[in-house]
Amino acid sequence: MSLPSDTAVVVITYNSSDVLDACLDSLAGVCAETVVVDNASTDRTSATAGRHLMAGQDLQFIANLTNRGFAGAANDGFRATRSKYVLLLNPDATLLPPADLAPMVHACETYGLASGLLVNDQGKPQYGFFARSLPTPASLAFEALGINRLWPANPANRRYRCLDLRPDLEAFVEQPPGAFLMIRRDVWEALNGLDESFYPVWFEDADFCRRALDHGYKIRFVPSCTARHQGGHSVLRVDESDRGVFWYGSLLRYSAKHFLTLGFWMVCFAVAVGSVGRTVVGCLVVGFRSDSKPGACRKIVRMYTRIIRLASAALVSGKVPDSSHRQQEVSAVEQ
16 A cells, blocks of 8 residues: 555635644645645635645645535545545644554555544543544433533433543544544545535534445544644634534434434424523523623524524424525534
């Protein structure tokens, strides 16, 4: 096997100029192809990529005129490459030296998909972006109802978040984070890429991994390949109320696509009931805080009202309406 001639890295950006330099620096000489797919940034992301081009780094920059979402931009990146192995890497992630993707490539060749270990600034495993088990109706219902937050050690949450997985040992996993995920090209082609209906972000990686496992491929966690990861770089630029609607919308979309009717209904009901509870708690918290902004409670009510309507419509129709998914340009493109 020839390295790095068989390997490409696709970096999906949105207003990522403050983190892109470090990411691209860590990729120099690591792979045959580096592709940056930008989802209509309004900052200096294109100028940052241009500096690396002017400095002689071999990379391709794709400037989307609109925000294509994470899945759409990832598919753009795959189509722009020729390599057999393609690594999806977030712009706020940097490969740690020695930056050698060979162990992931070897695992990807054997099993179809591979992931590495994400660590924080202190070099500790980033458990918030750790591999998870595939979502089940119970795990998503517990998540929507807030049970996982109140009782994080419950059996459903322990299995869902793989709390017993050791970060120093190779293992087969079901749902690694899309922030550091390598996919063999024939797997991407067999599955027709990532599902772009998960827009702008969330659950598209879980959906892809589930479809890959259903097709008989496996996913190998390779902790010897490590990247430092900030986490939530682009997502946090989205207005909080929109962010909530997008997350719940993608959660419901995944449930509609992969769960039987009873499981889907359970998740819809949990989202609606949980949203009522979160509205009450959120407004109470706002009321007791002296630094709360004017209208904060109304904003909370509006957000969860949108989510309840989304869940109710899904429960009645059996499918998830587009809602606000494509009614406006949004800035979330990263997991």
